[in-house]
Amino acid sequence: MLNQSMALDLMFQALADPGRRSMLERLTRGPASVSELAKPLAMSLPAVVQHLQVLVASGLVKTEKVGRVRTCQLEPTALRSAEQWIADRRMVWEKRLDRLGEYLAATADEEDENAKQASER
Amino acid sequence: MLNQSMALDLMFQALADPGRRSMLERLTRGPASVSELAKPLAMSLPAVVQHLQVLVASGLVKTEKVGRVRTCQLEPTALRSAEQWIADRRMVWEKRLDRLGEYLAATADEEDENAKQASER
Numbered sequence: 682m683l684n685q686s687m688a689l690d691l692m693f694q695a696l697a698d699p700g701r702r703s704m705l706e707r708l709t710r711g712p713a714s715v716s717e718l719a720k721p722l723a724m725s726l727p728a729v730v731q732h733l734q735v736l737v738a739s740g741l742v743k744t745e746k747v748g749r750v751r752t753c754q755l756e757p758t759a760l761r762s763a764e765q766w767i768a769d770r771r772m773v774w775e776k777r778l779d780r781l782g783e784y785l786a787a788t789a790d791e792e793d794e795n796a797k798q799a800s801e802r
Numbered sequence: 803m804l805n806q807s808m809a810l811d812l813m814f815q816a817l818a819d820p821g822r823r824s825m826l827e828r829l830t831r832g833p834a835s836v837s838e839l840a841k842p843l844a845m846s847l848p849a850v851v852q853h854l855q856v857l858v859a860s861g862l863v864k865t866e867k868v869g870r871v872r873t874c875q876l877e878p879t880a881l882r883s884a885e886q887w888i889a890d891r892r893m894v895w896e897k898r899l900d901r902l903g904e905y906l907a908a909t910a911d912e913e914d915e916n917a918k919q920a921s922e923r
Contacts, residue, residue, distance in 0.1 A: 686820045686823075689823065690820065691818075692818075693814045693817040694815070694818040696814040696887075697811050697812075697814035697818060702807075702887075706891065709891045709892075709895040711898060757892060761892060764885055764888040766817075767817070767881055767885040767888070768885055770827065770881065771878060771881050771885060774830040774881075775878070777830070
């Protein structure tokens with residue numbers, strides 16, 4: 682079992698290649714054999730197999746051999762955990778910005794109030 | 803200007819390292835100088851600077867030099883586009899599963915209906 686950080690390394694590494702992203706894109710539309718995966722890509726079958734191994738190692742794809750055909754399928758749990766890591770960081774950052782906005786608005790109100798009181802004196 | 807695919811390569815590549823993810827994590831809590839970024843990490847300042855360059859090249863972080871201090875800040879647009887890429891694929895996949903579920907449920911209903919009619923004859 683990989684620890685969480687190593688799992689994220691492998692997943693983001695797997696996502697960092699346009700060929701592997703094309704393969705994932707294809708698999709979102711349903712399971713496919715290795716040769717079906719290779720067909721639209723401008724690369725050799727061995728290159729496709731190598732990319733597939735990276736995808737499998739990352740947990741994003743699983744394969745199953747039935748008879749002579751190896752079928753590849755998306756593993757959504759891994760996709761979701763990569764997405765969640767980014768979303769969590771983005772939300773912390775956005776909350777921080779919201780608090781900053783509220784603070785600045787409150788400070789501006791206070792300044793308006795002070796200016797009003799000063800002009801009334 | 804980078805094209806969309808190259809931009810994704812650089813972003814996912816940048817996210818594929820635990821040290822760089824720690825730096826992003828720190829920046830979600832607010833801007834930081836390079837030495838503040840380096841402090842909690844078990845790596846040399848040159849290594850931190852190198853990781854920072856990868857983060858800047860990916861568009862995830864921007865830096866600004868004011869006087870003698872370089873301040874680093876998160877760039878949420880890039881974070882959001884990496885998240886969006888994953889979310890879009892996950893949603894296509896989940897919709898496909900939903901349709902498959904509906905189809906299987908409809909088929910099961912039809913079979914029940916046929917079995918009922920057969921037993922009534």
